Amino acid sequence: MMCAVVFSPRGRLYYADPGPLTPRVGDHVLMPTDDGPEVATCMWAPQWVSDDVGGLPVLVGMALEEDLRRSELSRRRRARARVAARRLAREHDLPMKIVGVDHTPESGGYTVFFTAEGRVDFRGLVRDLNRTLAARVRLRQLSARDGARAQGGIGSCGRDLCCATFLTDFEPVSLRMARDQHLALNPMRISGACGRLMCCLRYEHPLYEEFAQAVPAVGERACTPHGEGRVVRHDVPRQEVVVALDEGGRTSCERASVCGARAAHDAAYPRVSAPRPSTPSTPTPSTPTPSPPTPSPPTPSTSTPSPLDTTRADAPAAPGPGASRQRTRQWRRS
Secondary structure (H helix, E strand, O other), rough: OOOEEEOOOOOOEEEOOOOOOOOOOOOOOEOOOOOOOOOEEEEEEEEOOOOOOOOOOEEEEOHHHHHHHHHHHHHHHHHHHHHHHHHHHHHHOOOOOEEEEEEEOOOEEEEEEOOOOOOOHHHHHHHHHHHHHHOOOOEEOOOHHHHHHHHHOOOOOOOOOOOOOOOOOOOOOOOOHHHOOOOOOOOOHHEOOOOOOOOOOHHHHHHHHHHHHHHHHHHHHEEEEOOOEEEEEEEEOOOOOEEEEEOOOOOEHHHHHHHHHHHHHHHHHOOOOOOOOOOOOOOOOOOOOOOOOOOOOOOOOOOOOOOOOOOOOOOOOOOOOOOOOOOOOOOOOO
16 A cells, blocks of 8 residues: 655655554645654545655654644744744855755754855854754755755745645756757756756656657658658658658658668568549440351349449430441430
């Protein structure tokens, strides 16, 4: 069994083993942490998972009224410490940004998280914080990505930041990924809330790599159903290739039409098309021949007339040998 909990309304999901508990969505539970059990909210009800998932922390129990009061008191203390830390940082004129505060109810200590471009001498700030909060205070510097994760926010897509919701580790993101996806190299367009390259560039990059390996590269020759030409652009979202034809003009064809493996398969196993039904043709007038002594009667036709024939179905049959010409009445289409 496995369930998911969060410590803040729009915070990161943490997976846990419910044990004998059966919490429902919205229930408050006690989640074990390094500083002791803390109150968390159940977001996913317990459900069965494969046996491969293991090593998850086991929930301590359901949160009681006393636990909820202690959690609310800790929340108020964190808010007060955050305001005091920001005020004192401005008074000391330190180039740092306070992004979060953590409070340990058992020891009563605080941990202040901040971001900065370089090293910051915050010894005077720590002394003032210890005096103001009447508790032991520690300061911890975070990177730009970790700062965005701790602070949270809304991305350019309109959704909560990935790092603050479901990402567990930060994978490296390079500028080459933006080039491979044909994005404008504008820092305002490809940077996230942390000021670094967006983590979502990593999500679609394997799709672009696989597409580039399966189709001809830009500038290479390609054979399309409309003729041969040169590849000018890859349209990965539509899975199409834009080709400039030698005869003139451009065409967009599917990936399978220019894929080398598909072309080799079609060449080795050509498609056999079904034979089309033959259309009866208009009888042609026969050449007059000398009449025999005893003319034979005309043979009646046993074929079923078709509406595609140029001769009407009710037209008289063609006369036998000896006729000078064949008279037919043309079919007039409506």
